[in-house]
Amino acid sequence: MxxxxxxxxxxxxxGIAVTLARAGYHADVFDNDPAVLARLDDRVGRSLARLAVPSHEAQALADRITPVGSLPELAKNAQVLIESVSERLAVKHEVLAAVEACSAPEVPVWTNTSVLSISAIAKAMLQPRRLVGVHWWNPPYLVPLVEIAPGADSDPALVTHAHELIAALGKTTVRLHRDVPGFIGNRLQFALLREALHLIDEGVCEPDTIDTVVRSSLGLRWAAVGPMENADYIGLDLTRAILGNLAPWLSTRTTAFPTLDRLVAAGDTGRAAGRGLTGWSSGRGGEVAERLEAGIRHNLRPEGSRS
Ligand SMILES: NC(=O)c1ccc[n+]([C@@H]2O[C@H](COP(=O)([O-])OP(=O)(O)OC[C@H]3O[C@@H](n4cnc5c(N)ncnc54)[C@H](O)[C@@H]3O)[C@@H](O)[C@H]2O)c1
Structure with missing residues (x-):
């Protein structure tokens, strides 16, 4: 296996390790921060508890996840390597060059980048054909979607291999025809975020009003009917007319984002700082994490059993 x-x-x-362990696989995990490795067992245990895995099963799953202290030790046994380090191109380059130096050339390498180009990441590799974009969503053990994208030099056979392995985990896979920064999901997500910030910049509403609108309308609709199907459903002539009227008013900003820039400059960066677009009293971070996972679990339950 x-x-x-x-x-x-x-x-x-x-989270990816937990997903793989639940599917019966073994995952070794390396991190260059010893404190992260030391906390791995505990973190895995808490995620399994949130999944309500009974304790006797949780131990067997946790036993499939092994922290290892060096990259060569990790590479020695791995048949697939998954890069999930910080989202900085220089860090990805450094890690992938090191991966190549200590792993067999036939071992595929998947990058979990959110928005970097796969081809740009592969620039650090002598064998860029080994690299495939495999983008999971948080929390990976709950969210069904995994997006798969080739870089300009990816071996198509390795892209297919990634697609088949991920599909065999029971995940919903989509395969992009070509490499674009942000895959599909993050491009859609950040197009909406840009417009939300634009509405705030323009004095139309407060940030929490945006969340009320999305959670009480679009968020509920999209899990049932996607925007392409909806466009057909209401009619493409009507869709075209609405888009034509609205498009001139939508944000096309590419650099300055006034509200965001002001908050970041003030150090009000959100949860960790205690202030951001909304207020973050102590304990709210944990409550949001719980609510996120509980909400996804609820939406994934068979239709008849939802209340
Ligand atoms: N957070 C999300 O919702 C999400 C979703 C999908 C994809 N991603 C992507 O997954 C990747 C990881 O994100 P994350 O949210 O888990 O971040 P994170 O900060 O929680 O974890 C990154 C880990 O990489 C480690 N690291 C950094 N440099 C390293 C190196 N040279 N060698 C070994 N380990 C190193 C850090 O110590 C840290 O533990 C990023 O590319 C991110 O964009 C994140």
């Missing part, structure tokens, strides 16, 4: 090696044991790396 495929043994995975995950580089980066943070939020995503540990």
């Amino acid at each position: 495929t043994r995975f090696g995950i580089i980066g044991g943070g939020l995503m790396g540990h």
